[in-house]
Amino acid sequence: MNIEGLKYEFINNVNARRELFSTTVKDFFEIIMPSEGKCVIAVNGYGFEVNPDEFALIMPDEAFRFVKAEPDTSVSVLKIYPYVVGVGTEIETNVNYFREKIAAEKARVFSLPAAKWGLARDCMVRICLGEVSGNDGWQFAYLATMLFEIRAFGEPTGALESEPIYAEKEMPLFMETAALIADNLQSIDSLASLERLTGRKSFAVNRVFRKMTGTSTWNYILRKRLDLACMLILKGERATEAAARSGFKDYSVFYRLFMGTYGIAPTAVRKTGKVPMRLAEAAEATETVEAAEAEEAAETEEAAETPGVQEAAEE
Secondary structure (H helix, E strand, O other): OOOOOOOEEEEOOOOOOOHHOOOOOOOEEEEEEEEOOOOOEEEOEEEEEEEEEEEEEOOOOOOEEEEEEEEOOOEEOOOOOOHOOOOEEEEEEHHHHHHHHHHHHHHHHEEHHHHHHHHHHHHHHHHOOOOOOOOOOHHHHHHHHHHHHHHHHOOOEEEOOOOOOOOOOOHHHHHHHHHHHHHHHOOOOHHHHHHHHOOOOOOHHHHHHHHHOOOHHHHHHHHHHHHHHHHHHHOOOOOHHHHHHHOOHHHHHHHHHHHHHOOOOOOHHHHHHOOOOOOOOOOOOOOHHHHHHHHHHHHHHHHHHOOOHHHHOOO
């Protein structure tokens, strides 16, 4: 399936994919539906059992991993990129509803009555098989229907335990720092300002972010700023205003990063009302990759020159 804003993956044997059992943090909304077998997942450390007649919902920026799965467990995974789906859409409304529902009830696995589950599953299959390939309207109609069925008729299932069943040792540091970044996104203008905000050495934080998100702390911040700018532009703000409100002091830098990440000018987004998928989801724009390499080299040199600092920063 290659529909703007949606990505699908079918995992035939969960146990054969060892990377799925490592905690990662993604920037998309994820729907997981087991086809055969049941599994246990951990989200922010809390365990949830997911059966073949249930849907699990993972929000952006949550720490997620598989904990265990029955032999030959297969799952369908649908990824929804909110910065592409846009604002003011039915999809966004449903995603925001689930975000609030999950926060309020600490539940993210939903079971449906047999008839409703069949309809929701049929929508999932139609999206994933690309039966209406080339027609974004129908794809999103199926997605909206599926989310509505889960929202209207889904019975939430709570965590297996009241306490976290699994937690990477780096998770508390990541969650704390990610929350601080979200609250101070526009004001963090350097790694030094991030150090002052977190009270930790940047190389210690950077190591955690690379493990959890696959990218450096600074690239994570830039990505969040670009996402925010996209949303502001879609809401009608001028590109220059959106850049400034997202923390970019130099519009030319913002423009180059935007073009390098999305392959389209910010003004074109305002005219079309759509944001394209990032050119490479696993990679950043050329400028940010070079900056990350220079940043990592500097941090390695600093750590080598300051024995014991890294251990102290982690305590």
